[in-house]
Amino acid sequence: MKKIPLVLAGVAAAITPVILAAPGPEPAQRSMHTVDDVVAACRASGKTGWDLVNEATGLVYRMYTHYSCWHLWLSPAASLEAGHGHSGQYNMVLGQILEQLGFQVRPVHAARVRLEHHPWYHTGHSWLRVIHQGKELDVCASRPGNTAGSVAFVPVTEVLDRTRLNSIDTTVALAPIVIATVWKSWLTGAGIPSWMYRPFGLSA
Incomplete structure (x- = not known):
């Protein structure tokens, strides 16, 4: 038991x-900053249906720089406000926006998807399945050309509903890899790898 404080101190360090x-x-240099701003812009666009979904997706994409x-x-x-994040952040905030616009949204996750130039331990992905007029389509804000039903990845493992529990599991699993990667970059001078941090919309 006496070792626990030392272990915790080491982890914190x-x-x-x-x-x-x-x-x-x-x-990004923009007039929008928050979820409410994006919702208002979408409503002001006058678009409806899948065109409105694509409008929201494009706006979220443009609000991220990294x-x-x-x-x-x-x-x-x-x-969203900071302009940087991963799929469990940018697609989930897109889901919040679409729900405020009246769409039925199902956040999903796959442990492995086919992505360009990603290491094996970082090929999980979270995205949305949006239901409108009886049709369910994949929606993802990761690339500028993504539209409802046309996304830049292919799931290769079972697609599961994204829950609070498995989202925490994913974060907990990835955190030690991120920490080790940053420390390795400092110790070797190799720089932060692009799978972890890069301009938004580019492949790793």
Whole structure:
């Protein structure tokens, strides 16, 4: 039992510098900043149905400047405002926006999807399945050309509903890899790999 405080102190010593070194907010130059701003812009567009889904998807895409697994602690809404995040953040905030616009949204996750140039331990992905007029289509804000039913990945394992439990599991599983990767980059001078942090919309 006496070793527990030492272990916790060691963990904190490893994690804290990684969090402090994470890039600060990098919002795109824009007039929108929050979920409410995006919802208002979508409503003002006058679009409906799948065109409205695509409008929201495009707006969320343009609000991000960087893909980042370095900011795992941010909520989806905070991720949007900061301009950086991963699929469990940018697609989940898109889901919140679409729900406010009246769509039925089902967040989903696959442990493995086919993506370009990603390492094996980072091929999980979260996205949305949106239901409108009896049709359910995949929706993802990861690429500028994505539209409802046309996304830039292919699931290769079972697609599961994304729940609070498995979203926490995913974060907990990825966090040690992120921490180790940052420390390795510092110790070797190799730089942060693109699978972890890169301009938004680009392949790793």
